[in-house]
């Protein structure tokens with residue numbers, strides 16, 4: 001999988017653009033800046049946006065090409081981010097530490113995805129927020145409507161509202177919806193998509 005991502009990010013252009021995900025940006029600015037963790041952050045678009053808005057950002061991703069591009073983007077924009085090259089299982093995350101965790105198109109294999117959510121939950125403070133956007137299971141049928149498919153082609157790597165409720169039972173749900181959006185993010189998120197958007201506050 002790392003090879004796939006390194007190849008994708010090896011191109012000069014940004015796979016998902018340099019602008020933060022719209023939902024993430026809209027929601028993040030409503031929260032008082034503090035410590036933010038961005039999982040599977042790719043080329044750094046969300047990290048750089050957050051740092052520019054006063055957040056103390058730790059991002060990680062398992063792709064070395066992603067890290068290079070993210071660090072260069074931060075340098076170009078004149079902001080500071082910390083970015084670790086790691087799988088989530090290799091991260092030594094402090095417990096009860098972050099104010100916000102961002103999961104933006106953080107799709108993991110079926111056998112680890114719920115466990116990953118639980119690990120991340122442990123590092124979020126009580127009262128902290130999860131900001132989440134990713135493709136829903138309906139995306140597989142939506143893909144037929146676009147020129148190029150978007151997101152994982154494996155149903156189990158995609159999300160449902162039920163899965164989010166099961167993975168985050170200890171959260172007050174502020175937003176949890178499956179909706180149709182028109183994505184325009186870089187080279188690979190282009191067209192009509194079905195996504196799950198979730199904002200949860202840890203109880």
Ligand SMILES: C[S@@+](CC[C@H](N)C(=O)[O-])C[C@H]1O[C@@H](n2cnc3c(N)ncnc32)[C@H](O)[C@@H]1O
Nearest residue numbers: 005016040041042061062063086087088104105
């Ligand atoms: C669709 S990209 C999303 C990137 C970024 N969050 C964004 O929205 O621009 C998915 C990312 O997940 C990363 N990834 C996949 N499995 C991972 C894992 N087990 N640990 C850390 N990163 C992972 C990939 O390297 C890739 O950058």
